[in-house]
Amino acid sequence: MSSTTFGHQGMEAVKKKDYAAAIPLLDQALASSNSPAWLLARAQAHQQLKNYDAALHDAELAYHSAAERGSGTSRKHMIDAQHRRSVLYFKLGRYADADCCAKWSMLLAEGRPAGEVDDVDKQVDQFDNYTVSYEDAVADCKSQPGQSAGSKMGVLAGIAGGDGGGTAKTGFENEWNRAYAWRSQVLGILDRLGWDNPGLKVNVTKIPPKPQKKVEKKVEPAPKPVVEKTDTKPVDANAPTPGSIPDEQLKLRVDFYQNNQSVTVSLFAKDAKKDDLSVIFSNNQVQISPLPRAAATYVQPGDREAASTFVLGGEIDPTKSRWTATPRKIELVLHKASPGQKWGTWGTEQIGATTTTTSSADPTPAATVTAPVPAPTPAAITTPSTTSSAPAYPTSSRTGPKNWDTFTTAEPGEDEEDADKGDVNFFFKQLYKGATPEQQRAMMKSFVESNGTALSTDWSDVGNRKVETVPPEGVEAKKWDS
Known part of the structure; x- marks a missing residue:
């Protein structure tokens, strides 16, 4: 049979909740294609069989496969992949990670860019504990898709003192509602955890690490022969001995x-x-x-x-x-x-x-x-030294070039945000500090090559091209020697 046939049969088996039969069929299908739909179906099957590591592998691979394809169904698959990650982290007791992924699923359903820097995973206190509460999640509906300012919900929100919020329909209203409802369960548990519970820590990233290889099907070994020693104690004759495993x-x-x-x-x-x-x-x-x-x-x-x-x-x-x-x-x-x-x-x-x-x-x-x-x-926590030999990057600040790897400029006892108050670069400092190394590289390349007129965090976009200077409207870009 072709991989398409295996994939169709595997997904049908998942719909029928025959998860044990679905996995080998989807294994056959995925041997020749990383279809996001097939990966998400296999992730669901692994989850139901409590193979959580294998399920998480498939959900993360499905996210990357959907993003790389860029087809008409890619956003739907990316939304589903983030939701599946959320459910799996919940199963693993990683409740803060579960809520972050649920929120990212909502943002994708609202039509927000996949690579947008949203700092969802940065909402932690001085002990690195996640600070989003159940009440925060309940109130987090101002960008609900399909609830534009002219809708009934928008009008009611305006009467109640809100801004009428909401966004136009995106086609993913059901997915948004699913993630919104799911967060109430996740945060209900988070609110009851002690401060030292590891479930309060955020260990997840918005874009998951791409799995390097597929999960192979586990084959149960045949029963090992048992022999009797002279002391009558049964011993597995084929059991590995110390040092026999690489x-x-x-x-x-x-x-x-x-x-x-x-x-x-x-x-x-x-x-x-x-x-x-x-x-x-x-x-x-x-x-x-x-x-x-x-x-x-x-x-x-x-x-x-x-x-x-x-x-x-x-x-x-x-x-x-x-x-x-x-x-x-x-x-x-x-x-x-x-x-x-x-x-x-x-x-x-x-x-x-x-x-x-x-x-x-x-x-x-x-x-x-x-x-x-x-x-x-x-x-x-020790304040980084301001005499670091790290490179100083271009800036339009009145104080001259800055080393963006050492942002902490507050004096002892002074809040960093207060120390930087009035600095036009404060927003960009915070953005750079919270970015991944790849995003930081993209920010520096786009900023330098565009002469300060563009700032991108997407390395896949700017890595292989020169970022052109795009001056504001009404301004003409000129070379120094002109």
């Missing part, structure tokens, strides 16, 4: 993100026992043990395979770094030794514990942490 298969799945102050690394290790973990920070490494290994169930505390050394992509301050653990992952918050410095990668994992835990260039003693430590208060 190190690459033992390594954990890792995700990370960073800001000017820290790098947050998520290590996905199921069933890691928080009370038993030993986490040792040094200036360029982190050692953790004992770690459960999905690929090697025989691992016991004390085995070489039970420990990992994470060689970091930059220097850290061990005394200010911290960690937390949940039944599904271990999260490291690594405080940068040089705030403002961008890491090209989080680092690499090496199986086993190393004997050297400090950098030869900086013999800082290792800090041993045997229990999670609380997040630092705002007073414990």
Whole structure:
């Protein structure tokens, strides 16, 4: 049969809720095409079978596949992909991430640009806890599609003291309503969480990381023969022995993100026992043990395979770094030794514990942490040095060129926003600070090449072309020597 036939049969099986039968059919279809519709159907099937990691993989791949195709159904598939991500993060106990994705689904349904910088994931307090409340979500309907100022809902909103809000119909009113209703359930739980609950942390990005390879179908191995030893204890004759599995298969799945102050690394290790973990920070490494290994169930505390050394992509301050653990992952918050410095990668994992835990260039003693430590208060965060050697970028500020990697210009005890009050570049500073490295690169290229007349955060748009100077209406652009 053709991939189209497999895809059609797989989607029909999902509609009939025969999820176990749908997955192999969709596997066959997706072997030759990353159809967003098929990926979303398989994500739903995996979710219903509680294969949450596989479902999240398909939802993220569906988002990228839809965006790259740019067809008439792309926005619908991107909206559905964000909603599916929201449901899956909810299932995984990541409630703040679930609400962010639901909000992004709503914004797409309103017709907003997919690459728009909206700071949905930046609404956190000094402890990095998500601050959006149930009441905020209920009131978040001013841009509801299909409710223009002249509609009944718009008129009622005006009478009630609102601005009449709403937007014209986009064709995605049902999707918007679905996400709006779903947020009430997500935020209802968020409002009941304690301040130290990891579900309050935002670890998600608007545009998900693109999966590098497809999830392969898991095939259950045939039963292993059992033989009897002389002591009559049954032993699996084909069970792997210590050291028989390559190190690459033992390594954990890792995700990370960073800001000017820290790098947050998520290590996905199921069933890691928080009370038993030993986490040792040094200036360029982190050692953790004992770690459960999905690929090697025989691992016991004390085995070489039970420990990992994470060689970091930059220097850290061990005394200010911290960690937390949940039944599904271990999260490291690594405080940068040089705030403002961008890491090209989080680092690499090496199986086993190393004997050297400090950098030869900086013999800082290792800090041993045997229990999670609380997040630092705002007073414990170090202000980046203004003498950094990072490049100074063009600016129209009256104070001259600025280093945009070191925005914190407030004096001790002074609020940063107050310090920058009146600076025409304050908005652009905040935009640049909250952008990804790729978005920052796009902003600088577009700003410099256009002589300050254009600012774009879309690298896919400006990366392969020169951004032309587009002066305001009534202004003529001239070269310096003219």
